Amino acid sequence: MSQSANAEVILNLVMDADKRTEGMMPGWDLELARQKMLFFTPRCEFERDFGAVSHSLDAKFSEIGSALRERAISFMLGIAESLLSPVELDQNLLNPKFCCCESTSEARLGEISGAAAELVKKWAAIDKAAFLAVTSLIKLEDCAVNKGDNLFTGWARKWHSENGRDPYATVDDYLDCFGALYQRGMYYPDLYFTREQGQTKTQFFNDYGLQAARCRRMGSLGGTTNPAIAVAGEDDMSGKGNIWGQDTIDYITGFPNKWHEVRRIIAKEQIAKGEADDWGAVKFTEWVVVDAMLGLRSIFLLRGLGRVAFQLRPDWHNDEKKLTYAGGEIYSILCNRVKIFDEILLDGASEIYIKATAPRVGKSNNHFKIACTGEACLNTVRSFNAGRSEKYPDAVKDRMFTNVTLSYEVPQMYAASMATENGIRDYEKRTGEKVDDGEGGSVVTSMIGRFNDAIRDYRVKALMAAVPEDKRTDPASVKKLTDASVNNADFIAACKSAGIDFDPESEEDAIDRAGTLCTKRVVILLEKREKLARTRILTASKRNFFQNTELLDVPFSTDFGNIQRMYMAQMPLTISNWKALYEDMDADGNPVSGSIWAKRSETLARIYPDWSKMLETDGVQPSEYETAIYVAPTLKQFIGMWNENIARAKQFADEAKA
Numbered sequence: 001m002s003q004s005a006n007a008e009v010i011l012n013l014v015m016d017a018d019k020r021t022e023g024m025m026p027g028w029d030l031e032l033a034r035q036k037m038l039f040f041t042p043r044c045e046f047e048r049d050f051g052a053v054s055h056s057l058d059a060k061f062s063e064i065g066s067a068l069r070e071r072a073i074s075f076m077l078g079i080a081e082s083l084l085s086p087v088e089l090d091q092n093l094l095n096p097k098f099c100c101c102e103s104t105s106e107a108r109l110g111e112i113s114g115a116a117a118e119l120v121k122k123w124a125a126i127d128k129a130a131f132l133a134v135t136s137l138i139k140l141e142d143c144a145v146n147k148g149d150n151l152f153t154g155w156a157r158k159w160h161s162e163n164g165r166d167p168y169a170t171v172d173d174y175l176d177c178f179g180a181l182y183q184r185g186m187y188y189p190d191l192y193f194t195r196e197q198g199q200t201k202t203q204f205f206n207d208y209g210l211q212a213a214r215c216r217r218m219g220s221l222g223g224t225t226n227p228a229i230a231v232a233g234e235d236d237m238s239g240k241g242n243i244w245g246q247d248t249i250d251y252i253t254g255f256p257n258k259w260h261e262v263r264r265i266i267a268k269e270q271i272a273k274g275e276a277d278d279w280g281a282v283k284f285t286e287w288v289v290v291d292a293m294l295g296l297r298s299i300f301l302l303r304g305l306g307r308v309a310f311q312l313r314p315d316w317h318n319d320e321k322k323l324t325y326a327g328g329e330i331y332s333i334l335c336n337r338v339k340i341f342d343e344i345l346l347d348g349a350s351e352i353y354i355k356a357t358a359p360r361v362g363k364s365n366n367h368f369k370i371a372c373t374g375e376a377c378l379n380t381v382r383s384f385n386a387g388r389s390e391k392y393p394d395a396v397k398d399r400m401f402t403n404v405t406l407s408y409e410v411p412q413m414y415a416a417s418m419a420t421e422n423g424i425r426d427y428e429k430r431t432g433e434k435v436d437d438g439e440g441g442s443v444v445t446s447m448i449g450r451f452n453d454a455i456r457d458y459r460v461k462a463l464m465a466a467v468p469e470d471k472r473t474d475p476a477s478v479k480k481l482t483d484a485s486v487n488n489a490d491f492i493a494a495c496k497s498a499g500i501d502f503d504p505e506s507e508e509d510a511i512d513r514a515g516t517l518c519t520k521r522v523v524i525l526l527e528k529r530e531k532l533a534r535t536r537i538l539t540a541s542k543r544n545f546f547q548n549t550e551l552l553d554v555p556f557s558t559d560f561g562n563i564q565r566m567y568m569a570q571m572p573l574t575i576s577n578w579k580a581l582y583e584d585m586d587a588d589g590n591p592v593s594g595s596i597w598a599k600r601s602e603t604l605a606r607i608y609p610d611w612s613k614m615l616e617t618d619g620v621q622p623s624e625y626e627t628a629i630y631v632a633p634t635l636k637q638f639i640g641m642w643n644e645n646i647a648r649a650k651q652f653a654d655e656a657k658a
Contacts, residue, residue: 003056005348007049010036011056013344014075015068020340025262025287030071031213031294032344034078039092039298040349043099050079050112054119061123069123069130076120077134080175083113085182085217087192091299098302098352121171135168137255144236144252145210148244150561152214154568155181182217187573188564191552192219200578201534202551203440205558209233209288209308212295215564216306221299222440223292224309224403224540224558226369228641230288231648234259260652262287267652278313280649281642285310286330290337293365297341300365301357305440309403310334311369314638317406318626320376321392327368327384328395334364335398359436367403367443371635372412373626377404378419385423385442388430399427399435403538404444406638408451408515408630409614413522415622416444417536442536443556446522447634448515449541454630456481456511459607466498467491481508501606510603512543514614516550517591517601520581521615523554524589545570553579 003011012018013033021029041049057072064072082088092098094106104112124131142153156167159177167177182189194200205222206215210233212223225233235241237257239249263284270280289310296306310330316322342361346354368384370377380402383389387399404416420442424435435441460475463486471494473485481487487504495502519539526535538556539547545566548557552575567573577583584595591597605611613619625631 003052004045004049006036006041006045006350007052007348009344009347010049010053014053014057014071015060015064016071018344020344025291026258027074028291028294030075030078032341033075034082034213035298036345036349037079038082038088039302040345040353041092042350042352043093043104045350046093047104047108047112050116054116058119058122062126066127066130066133069127070133073120073123073131074134076116076123077171077174080113080116080120080171081178082217083109083116084175084179085189086184087182087189087219088217090193090196091302098356117171117175124171131171132169135174139168140237140252140255141210143244143248144239144242145233146208146561147232147236147240148242148248149565150208150211151181151564151567152178152211152561153244154565158568185572186218187567187570187575188215188218188220190575192221194575194578200553201555202553202578203305203556205538205556207540207558207560207563209292209295210236211561212292212308216295216299220296221305222307222556222558223296224367224369225285225289225292226309226311226405226638226641228637230285231641231644233288234263234648259284259288263648263652264656266649267656270649270653271656277646277650277653280653281645282313282326282330284645284649286333286337289366290334293334293338294341297338297365298345300440301342301345301360302353303439304360304437307365307367307401307403307440309367309369309405311371311405311638314371314635314642317371317373317635318376320379323370323376323380324383324389324392324395327380327400328397331364331366331368331398331400334366335362338362338364363398367401369403369405369445371638372404372407372416373631373635374622377625378415378622381416381419381442382423382426385420386426386430388426401440402442406447406625406631406634407445408447408454408628409518409620410522410525411613411617411620412625413444413446413518413537414525414617417522417526417532418530420444420536421530421532443538444536445538445540445558446515446519446554447541447630448519448539448547449543450634451515451518451541451630452511452513452543454633455514455604455608456508458629459507459511460486462607463495463500463502466500467494481505481511503603506599506603507607510600510607512547513550513597513600514604514608514611515539515541516547517597517604518614519551519554520585520597521589523581524585524587525617528587528589549573549575549580550583551581552577553581 010033013029159167165173167173188204191204203221204219206220207224209223209225237259239252242249266280266283289308292308299306312323312326339362370380381404383396384400384402389396407413407416427435460478464472464475471491478486481504492502523535523537526532534555537554538558539551539554540558542563545563584592584597586592591601
């Protein structure tokens with residue numbers, strides 16, 4: 001069977017014959033091969049190119065060694081899995097933007113998915129060990145990610161318990177199990193298509209890089225990382241703190257930790273260049289982010305979506321000069337890293353893809369995550385979005401995207417949003433060009449859970465200070481105001497005797513919605529006062545799944561694996577309002593009088609004296625951000641994890657020297 005240039009590149013990637021992939025992490029070349037087949041092959045040529053690649057691989061399979069067999073199986077299983085996803089099909093193969101012909105129908109694509117599955121079954125019958133080697137690596141990451149607290153391993157365990165079979169053991173069971181997650185009727189795919197139909201603005205982001213490609217299949221359009229995620233992700237691959245117990249930890253530790261190998265590569269380079277340990281820590285973050293960016297690279301190239309956050313050093317949070325120069329330098333490095341991805345993806349591709357991707361080829365699909373602790377953040381955000389720093393004109397050479405973090409209440413989110421918008425206006429005024437945001441662009445994070453945690457902590461400490469010593473408990477042990485240690489008649493009576501009206505149920509309900517209220521209000525204020533058709537607010541740091549559904553129509557929503565897994569308890573979930581953000585709010589961003597949201601705001605005002613400041617755009621000044629009760633704990637954690645990153649860079653460099 002003759003091969004197109006596109007099919008030839010794909011085949012070479014699968015067969016480990018493309019020299020351009022030397023030095024890549026294991027699996028990157030196969031991910032490029034899958035994305036090239038799925039997203040850069042036009043619908044009218046897909047059956048031809050799929051046939052050519054599958055025929056060639058099948059002809060070689062009996063003759064090649066186990067390593068190449070595993071690569072062939074991994075590639076083809078991934079294609080079969082993605083073809084089961086309506087979201088994946090919508091990105092290219094069923095998207096009229098990229099092919100107006102209907103030579104390959106949706107039904108025929110389903111048949112091709114079946115053909116891919118049958119081919120993998122044929123190969124598994126020839127070499128079962130090769131197939132199980134592939135699925136064992138998938139299972140490894142499913143078990144490990146976020147200490148095992150993620151949707152994919154939760155779903156696999158549920159499927160196993162219901163069917164009595166291991167979903168990683170056979171081709172049919174694997175595709176039956178995970179293919180179900182990608183279907184319409186599931187929350188995340190439905191969110192994707194509801195947005196595509198213009199019925200909500202909300203984009204789903206995956207708050208964890210390791211599962212970027214898997215989450216993409218169910219509708220993820222972006223991702224994030226931070227110092228905690230980068231280091232914790234490394235620990236995850238060593239089974240540290242895994243929620244599923246010793247058997248799962250033993251399974252994980254039966255495999256090499258891929259991030260340790262990355263550390264070793266970096267350590268050698270660090271020593272050769274004579275770089276300091278913090279250089280090694282930045283370089284490690286770079287590898288983590290590039291790994292995640294690859295999973296969403298095609299979505300970025302085609303649509304301007306698929307951005308992944310790279311957090312600038314949190315210990316430099318108040319040093320505008322260091323942040324600005326670091327951003328410019330790292331952006332240049334990231335752009336160089338993705339150029340080879342783009343070269344491969346577009347090699348032999350049709351002209352329609354060349355034109356569609358031209359504005360973004362060679363540009364990094366990252367946001368720079370910057371801690372919102374004061375003017376240094378706001379100034380840096382404006383400079384990056386403007387593509388120029390007035391203070392440090394040689395530092396910023398390109399317009400860059402930002403993800404403001406450690407932002408919690410209305411004043412911070414409003415100020416950060418305006419820094420972003422003003423930067424864009426600066427760029428357009430200076431260049432006379434409209435910005436190319438695609439359908440993504442810069443974001444401002446609403447750290448809902450951490451904000452709520454801080455208010456709860458304030459309330460608990462106030463209660464403990466008021467009651468007699470024999471009624472007190474360690475504030476850190478109180479996770480919710482409905483915990484038995486405080487939600488009991490004796491403690492409530494002790495509070496009343498001290499002149500405090502303590503209502504655990506209503507107060508916990510209100511605290512759980514504090515960040516939600518701030519988010520609802522800031523979106524409405526930005527839309528009304530600044531006339532923004534779409535704000536840049538991204539909800540994150542969630543503790544409950546309802547922090548998704550109560551804020552639908554917020555432009556961006558990022559979920560950690562544990563929140564995604566919480567969705568399982570909601571199944572089947574029916575959404576009655578895809579614009580829930582505006583429920584019970586008036587045109588000025590205030591809760592409607594008498595509504596549950598008004599009652600929650602009243603409760604928060606009663607238990608947290610600064611609540612009114614949280615709701616006004618000038619209620620907290622930039623000079624006050626860093627010491628706020630909700631900013632300081634997260635900043636301390638992020639700096640601590642950054643220092644741990646440096647310590648690990650030193651450890652691996654010392655080992656490399658020995």
